[in-house]
Structure formats: C-alpha cells, structure tokens
Amino acid sequence: DAKTTQPTSMDCAEGRAANLPCNHSTISGNEYVYWYRQIHSQGPQYIIHGLKNNETNEMASLIITEDRKSSTLILPHATLRDTAVYYCIVRVTYNNNDMRFGAGTRLTVKP
Amino acid sequence: ETGVTQSPTHLIKTRGQQVTLRCSSQSGHNTVSWYQQALGQGPQFIFQYYREEENGRGNFPPRFSGLQFPNYSSELNVNALELDDSALYLCASSRDSLMRGYTFGSGTRLTVV
Numbered sequence: 001d002a003k004t005t006q007p008t009s010m011d012c013a014e015g016r017a018a019n020l021p022c023n024h025s026t027i028s029g030n031e032y033v034y035w036y037r038q039i040h041s042q043g044p045q046y047i048i049h050g051l052k053n054n055e056t057n058e059m060a061s062l063i064i065t066e067d068r069k070s071s072t073l074i075l076p077h078a079t080l081r082d083t084a085v086y087y088c089i090v091r092v093t094y095n096n097n098d099m100r101f102g103a104g105t106r107l108t109v110k111p
Numbered sequence: 112e113t114g115v116t117q118s119p120t121h122l123i124k125t126r127g128q129q130v131t132l133r134c135s136s137q138s139g140h141n142t143v144s145w146y147q148q149a150l151g152q153g154p155q156f157i158f159q160y161y162r163e164e165e166n167g168r169g170n171f172p173p174r175f176s177g178l179q180f181p182n183y184s185s186e187l188n189v190n191a192l193e194l195d196d197s198a199l200y201l202c203a204s205s206r207d208s209l210m211r212g213y214t215f216g217s218g219t220r221l222t223v224v
Binding site: 099 | 112144146152153154155203212213216217218219
C-alpha cells in the first residue's frame with residue numbers, strides 16, 4: 001500500500017470549514033483513499049473513501065486531485081466534537097487487505 | 112445493527128504472563144482485523160482473519176496469535192508478555208463484499224507491569 005504524508009497538527013475555528021490535506025504521490029491506479037478519525041480513547045471511525053471522483057457524505061467531503069497524488073478531507077462546519085486525530089490511508093480494497101495507519105493529523109477545533 | 116464489542120475494556124498483566132482478548136464482530140461481517148496502538152501512535156496491523164483463516168499478518172512475532180470462530184467472533188492471544196506490549200488493542204470487522212471501511216471496537220487497554 002502507498003505511503004501517505006499528513007501534517008502533524010492543525011487548528012480550526014468552530015463553525016468554519018476544516019481542510020485536512022494528504023499527500024499520496026506513489027498511489028497506484030487501483031488504490032482507494034480512505035479517511036478515518038479517532039476521538040480520544042475510542043476506536044477509529046470510518047469517514048469517507050474515494051477512488052478518483054470527489055465524494056460527499058453526511059460527515060465530510062473528499063476532494064482528490066486529478067493526478068490522484070493528493071487529497072483533501074473537508075469538514076464543512078467543524079464543531080468541538082470534531083477534535084480528533086484524522087488518518088488518511090490508501091489501499092486496494094477488493095482483496096480486503098489490512099488498513100495501514102500512519103501518525104495522522106491531530107485536528108483541534110477551537111471555540 | 113450491533114457494532115463491534117471488545118472485552119475486557121482494561122486489563123493489567125505481569126511480564127511473562129499470557130493474555131486473551133475477545134472481539135465480537137458487527138452483524139453480517141465475516142472479516143476481523145486486530146491492531147495494536149501504542150500511546151501517541153497510529154494503530155499497527157497485527158493480523159486479519161477471514162472465514163476462520165488467517166488472511167494476512169503484520170510485523171508481529173509468533174507469540175501474537177489469533178482465532179476466528181464460526182460466528183466470526185475472534186480472539187487475540189499474546190504469550191510471554193513484555194512491557195512493550197502495553198497498548199490499546201483494537202478489533203475491526205468488515206464484510207468482503209462491502210467497499211465501506213472497517214468498523215472498529217473501542218479497544219482493550221492492556222498494561223503489562
């Protein structure tokens with residue numbers, strides 16, 4: 001699975017959009033981009049995933065660049081409860097292989 | 112639908128002892144993965160079970176072993192515990208036919224003294 005690079009930490013004001021970047025320059029054509037988050041003392045929570053098209057669900061939007069070498073997770077209106085560590089993972093999904101987590105980005109939403 | 116449940120939530124063991132951690136997967140899920148998360152780090156993949164067979168293993172020694180049962184629940188066994196085994200152990204389940212990601216439990220916090 002391809003490696004990802006994320007900033008160590010980010011801050012965001014409550015009510016504003018949080019934009020979390022991820023670089024995955026060695027991604028292969030059959031690898032998906034997954035995002036998870038982990039709130040303190042809980043297990044990681046699935047947020048969203050995509051292959052090459054932009055995706056949106058009730059939690060977030062995922063923007064993948066045309067060359068697929070980077071992506072951005074967007075939380076449109078961050079709340080204090082969105083404070084968490086956010087993990088960007090690239091993997092091939094069809095073989096149901098493991099998810100390999102990096103260190104993630106610690107997002108702090110401030111009042 | 113029920114989520115992933117892990118037991119116990121906390122555990123203290125002495126170095127050299129053996130421990131068994133348990134995981135009940137989400138209803139309809141046939142794949143279970145186990146992860147170790149040391150303090151301040153991301154989860155590290157231990158191994159995965161699919162339909163009762165090991166289906167991939169991370170960089171962990173053989174004293175880490177597992178089982179998956181016909182109802183798709185799972186156990187993680189660690190022998191000869193070391194101080195560095197102190198961590199949060201996470202179980203995640205999924206279904207092979209689903210594109211969606213894993214559902215994680217809240218973990219078992221193991222402390223080795």
